[in-house]
Amino acid sequence: MTLLEIFPSLRSGGMPPRLDSAIWPRDTHYDDAGRITIGGVALADIADQYGTPTYVLAEREVRERCRAYRAAFPEAEIYYAGKALMIKAVADWVTEEGLSVDVCSAGELAVALAAGVEPARIILHGNGKSFDELEVAVQVGVGRIVIDSLAEITLLSALVADSQQVMLRLSPGIDVHGHPAVVTGVTDQKFGFPLGSDAAAEAVARILRQPKLRLVGFHCHLGSQICDPDYYGEAIRRMVAEMAGVRDDHDHLLTHLDIGGGHGVPYRCGDAEMNLTDLAAIVEDALDAACARRGFPRPVIAIEPGRAIVARAGVTLYRVRSVKHIDGGHTYVTVDGGMSDNPRVALYGARYSVVVANRHPTGPHMTATVAGRFCEAGDILATDVQLPADLRPGEVLAMPCTGAYHHSLASSYNSVGRPPIVAVRKGVSRELVRRETMSDLLSRDIGR
Numbered sequence: 001m002t003l004l005e006i007f008p009s010l011r012s013g014g015m016p017p018r019l020d021s022a023i024w025p026r027d028t029h030y031d032d033a034g035r036i037t038i039g040g041v042a043l044a045d046i047a048d049q050y051g052t053p054t055y056v057l058a059e060r061e062v063r064e065r066c067r068a069y070r071a072a073f074p075e076a077e078i079y080y081a082g083k084a085l086m087i088k089a090v091a092d093w094v095t096e097e098g099l100s101v102d103v104c105s106a107g108e109l110a111v112a113l114a115a116g117v118e119p120a121r122i123i124l125h126g127n128g129k130s131f132d133e134l135e136v137a138v139q140v141g142v143g144r145i146v147i148d149s150l151a152e153i154t155l156l157s158a159l160v161a162d163s164q165q166v167m168l169r170l171s172p173g174i175d176v177h178g179h180p181a182v183v184t185g186v187t188d189q190k191f192g193f194p195l196g197s198d199a200a201a202e203a204v205a206r207i208l209r210q211p212k213l214r215l216v217g218f219h220c221h222l223g224s225q226i227c228d229p230d231y232y233g234e235a236i237r238r239m240v241a242e243m244a245g246v247r248d249d250h251d252h253l254l255t256h257l258d259i260g261g262g263h264g265v266p267y268r269c270g271d272a273e274m275n276l277t278d279l280a281a282i283v284e285d286a287l288d289a290a291c292a293r294r295g296f297p298r299p300v301i302a303i304e305p306g307r308a309i310v311a312r313a314g315v316t317l318y319r320v321r322s323v324k325h326i327d328g329g330h331t332y333v334t335v336d337g338g339m340s341d342n343p344r345v346a347l348y349g350a351r352y353s354v355v356v357a358n359r360h361p362t363g364p365h366m367t368a369t370v371a372g373r374f375c376e377a378g379d380i381l382a383t384d385v386q387l388p389a390d391l392r393p394g395e396v397l398a399m400p401c402t403g404a405y406h407h408s409l410a411s412s413y414n415s416v417g418r419p420p421i422v423a424v425r426k427g428v429s430r431e432l433v434r435r436e437t438m439s440d441l442l443s444r445d446i447g448r
């Protein structure tokens with residue numbers, strides 16, 4: 001017999017569920033009226049003022065995450081991976097907190113520049129950079145470009161007038177055993193060159209033949225949602241050995257090693273996460289050991305966290321449209337958003353929790369499936385979530401941990417405009433990105 005069976009009142013009244021600080025922004029609370037507040041602003045008020053669905057972003061959470069990285073890696077170059085959420089305000093906050101910025105397209109570069117990020121603090125990635133993207137990156141003077149193919153070496157040597165720092169992306173052959181869509185450290189995948197391969201050797205030799213390209217180091221990115229820091233230690237050992245090989249073969253010293261991002265965050269209570277202190281210790285130990293073994297001078301380490309900076313700062317608000325109990329089946333709570341504002345469930349099978357935000361979720365509960373409003377049977381946002389049994393259309397639901405790869409992956413499927421992003425801080429809310437309107441969508445459609 002479970003505790004709930006012995007004491008049903010534990011479920012049907014009294015205390016509201018805890019808002020676990022592992023997945024909610026650090027200043028999330030219930031107010032006296034039983035509503036959830038973040039940064040001193042009630043989520044129900046945000047839903048009323050800005051409509052739904054809406055992405056809420058806690059500025060303090062983003063800044064505190066940056067500070068935690070700076071404290072754990074005082075010597076490293078820390079690039080915020082903009083692909084997680086690239087908007088001007090976030091570019092501002094992270095650079096104010098001392099981070100640099102990683103971009104992977106001319107669009108992300110334009111946002112970073114519009115936010116006033118110094119070009120020298122920007123690194124450009126991408127396995128399919130166009131001539132135009134490389135040209136603009138060189139012209140504005142980005143600090144580094146990570147070369148991903150032989151074709152890029154040719155393009156860059158034609159484009160660079162003076163001198164450009166570059167890195168070479170290698171895949172160190174490390175399988176982090178994640179979802180196949182996000183495992184990028186293995187040899188047989190589209191990014192970079194396999195470490196130790198003839199192709200990698202050829203790329204190094206070609207870059208070194210170009211006097212205007214300054215090869216400063218190697219780059220790798222192992223994948224996403226990695227919680228075991230040992231993978232990074234192994235990557236460092238393999239990459240330093242390769243760097244020593246370049247010194248021996250070409251008498252050229254690589255001074256920088258970029259080990260990418262991919263640090264795991266919890267999406268639901270109890271999920272694992274990367275521990276930054278452990279990661280920093282493993283990075284140090286691996287560097288010491290690898291450099292001593294090869295007699296190689298310690299390179300400057302760069303890291304590129306994206307998700308770990310912004311995921312937990314974001315909460316998506318939805319309004320309930322309907323509640324449907326299927327005889328002998330599930331209870332479907334349909335909301336006004338779905339796979340267009342959160343494609344991660346359909347893409348990766350990601351799992352989320354959902355809570356009612358406009359009142360204390362006390363009283364009897366039901367087990368529900370939260371369904372999106374889009375015309376796909378697979379448009380399901382969360383399964384097996386506990387919601388009040390008397391949940392009604394019009395109530396506000398909040399889904400935590402939606403700050404990373406939500407806005408940036410969002411679409412306008414079914415011609416539904418993308419949600420706004422509303423920042424909260426010290427009791428004040430402000431719109432950072434406005435809702436995409438019908439006229440935004442129509443303005444691109446030229447017609448006959």
Ligand SMILES: Cc1ncc(COP(=O)(O)O)c(C=O)c1O
Pocket residue numbers: 081083084102125221223224225260261262263304305306307308
């Ligand atoms: C090269 C590179 N760096 C950094 C990141 C950021 O990864 P995460 O947001 O998981 O930290 C990615 C993500 O795909 C990436 O491809």
